[in-house]
Every structure is written in structure tokens, then in C-alpha cells.
Amino acid sequence: MTALTGTETMMGTELLKAENLTKAYAGNATPVLGGVDFAQTEGEFLSVVGPSGCGKTTLLRCLSGLMRPDAGGVSHRGESFTRPPEWLSIVFQDYNRSLFPWLTVRGNVGFGLRERDRAKKAAMVDDAIDAVGLSHAADLHPWQISGGMQQRCALARSLVSSPGLLLLDEPFASVDAQTRIDLQDLLMKLVAERGISALLVTHDIDEAVFMGDRVVVLSTRPARVVEEVIVDLPKPRDQLATKESPRFLELRHHVYTSVRRQAGAAV
């Protein structure tokens, strides 16, 4: 098994680095993050898994600059930052709350895009909508389209500014199994085509292994990195061929066992 421990990372140009990220919420006896260390390389698809409630969302908030850690910090290409930077986009689980119901798909995707040239902005919005296969629904409102389409809209909004890094917090947790598979394939295709690095926080170990170049396993609270597993499965990945391969099953078994061990379950 190819496993790395501690702060050891794969070879490559370092993109994002978390150092000793520590965070406690007021009133909580135990800190949520207990010194998280890891680095992500340029172009890498990094999956983050861990026991329920271990602090995955809190980690993502700190990584994005939405929340300040109590100690430690985050850097991008060696530069530290403390608020959400332009090169970063976030996709949340709850598309219901992240989309504006009074705006159309086109309006939602273009909202917040800092491009003054109207024609250029319209072209950027159309490109992002087309990339997620929603051109036919561009003038509809979120409440007129399915949950999967709403999450495609949220994905288009995150892509429209051409980010270098996409942070995804359980992005497919609220859609049905078939839609989830379609969205996984779409996301992997888009990040590969556009050269975007991705950091995916997920509960789903199959998803983490299937999509990731590497899986970071967090401990139970206070969260620390207990293991980094390199996913040496060939790309492009296929929902059947990849998931039926002995290597996928081996990696899934390894990550599953690691997470369950953290959760304190007998394995």
C-alpha cells in the first residue's frame, strides 16, 4: 500500500499548504482542529475524509479564508492569506441555500463575477453554463430545475471566474445516487480539461478514492492528519471499470479501515 504519513507529500509544485491549523469554537471543551498539516500540489485532486463531525467543514472554512484559525495558517504558492482570494472558488453541499431563487441560472452564474466588459462577461457566463450542460435552462430559476441541475448551476458559478483551485464541501450529498455519479464524472472532466486543482471534502470513501489523486484521512476530534494515501489508479476513471478493479477495492478497503479505526469502530 502506498501510504504517506504526517506532512510528507507527493512530489510536485506546491499549491496550497496548511500548517498546524488549530481551531476551537467558543463553548466547546475540545478543539475541532488540533494542528492539521498537509500540502496540495498544483493540478492535484485531493480528497479529505474523516469520521463524522471531526471538523472537515471547519477545515475547509479555514482553508478558504472564510474563517480564521486560532493558530497555524494557510499559504498559496508560499504566500499566506486571510480572506477568500480570487483564485479560489467554493462549492457547498446545500445548493438550495447557495443559489438566489430570484435570479435565473444565468443570473446566478454571473453574480459576483468581477468583469466590467458586458460582452466578455456574458461570454464567460455562457461558457460556464455550457460546460455543465445547462444551456437549455439558462433562463430558468433554481426552483424550476431539479436538484442535480441546481448543483450544476452552483458548479458553473464556481467555474466562471476561472479559479485555480476549487474547494468542494460534500457537493453531491444532497442529490440522488444516479445524479451523484453524473456529477462526479462531470467534475472530474471539468477540472482535468481546465487544469483546476480540487480539494474535495466528503463522507463517501468510494467517492474520495474514485475521484482523488490522494486521500487525506483525518483523525477524530481534535482533527489531525493521520494518513495520506496515494491513489495510483489510471485516468480517466470509469464508474464501472475503475470501481471493479482490484486496486480500487484495495485502496477503498485501506481508506475505509483507516477512517473506521479513527471512529473507534471494530474493523
Ligand SMILES: Nc1ncnc2c1ncn2[C@@H]1O[C@H](COP(=O)(O)OP(=O)(O)OP(=O)(O)O)[C@@H](O)[C@H]1O
Ligand atoms: N459555529 C460553530 N459553533 C460551535 N460549534 C461548531 C460550529 N460549527 C461546527 N461546530 C462543531 O464543530 C464540530 C465539527 O463540525 P464540522 O461541521 O466542521 O465537522 P464535519 O466533519 O464537517 O461534520 P460532518 O461529518 O457532520 O459533516 C462539530 O461538533 C460541530 O458541532
